[in-house]
Amino acid sequence: MVHLTINCFLKILSYTYTTGNLQDLIVCKIVNYIPGFLGQVPKTLLVCACIDRYMITSKNAKVRAFSTIKRAKYITWIVYIFWAIIQTHLLFWMTMSNGQCTKTGWYVIFSAFYTTIFICLLPSALLAIFGYLTYRNMNELRRRIRPTQISQDINNNNDKNLLKRDRDLLILVLAEVIIYIITSSPFSIISIEMMITQFMFPVKSLPLIQAEVFGMNVAILAIFIFSGISFYTYIVVSRSFRQDFKHLIRNNYRRLQGLPLDPSISRTNR
Secondary structure: OHHHHHHHHHHHHHOOOOOOOHHHHHHHHHHHHHHHHHHHHHHHHHHHHHHHHHHHOOOOHHHHHOOOHHHHHHHHHHHHHHHHHHOOHHHHHOEEEOOEEEOOOHHHHHHHHHHHHHHHHHHHHHHHHHHHHHHHHHHHHHHHHHHHOOOHHHHHHHHHHHHHHHHHHHHHHHHHHHHHHHHHHHHHHHHHHHHHHHHHOOOOOHHHHHHHHHHHHHHHHHHHHHHOOHHHHHHHHOHHHHHHHHHHHHHHHHHHOOOOOOOOOOOOOO
16 A cells, blocks of 8 residues: 555656656656556565465475565565666656656557566466465365374364365455556557557657656556455455454454453454
């Protein structure tokens, strides 16, 4: 949500363009670089989280041992630094044209392929692949622990709980992939449209440029909405997440009232 707030502020700032002077050019580059940099971070961290789910459910002890809080902190900083460097192309090649902040020339082609591959296709593929691998690990875990149960009743109860966790995990992964594709596709579509019109109309009219800029702003907003929608996605599709959230709210209320905490907080995997 912080990223979304920053993006909205920068988009308001972008409406101060006047005559396309040096000040406008600087604002143009900044209002594209910062959202372009911050917008990629949550998506990359989501992919990292999906990979982490795969590692902690792996039957290989060495793979599980790689998943630690310390490494997660390092990777988070690396992700921020990585995208801060990679997205500097926006600082160099975004420009002013007919009073609008836009892409021109070969940069339109580069941007179309870059956004399609690195913003839409690659993250979606990684989410789907590691989501499936995590689901497969959960199934293997269920098969391994089944013979260790003492009674048939316990077997049945544990099977039901594991099946429920498997189902919730699969639904969450599918929801994340679908929402990601929906929110990231407009950016790739607009970029490809800008590349096509660049060849069709070497000198674009002002209405066309304005329409493309508007479409790009909407596409960027969709990307940032994804950054803050995970909580609501989990609330909608995961019953166990809703139960744990209610327990969390209830215990926080009891703590504020000085009452003893409820020990029956759910420990389900999400």
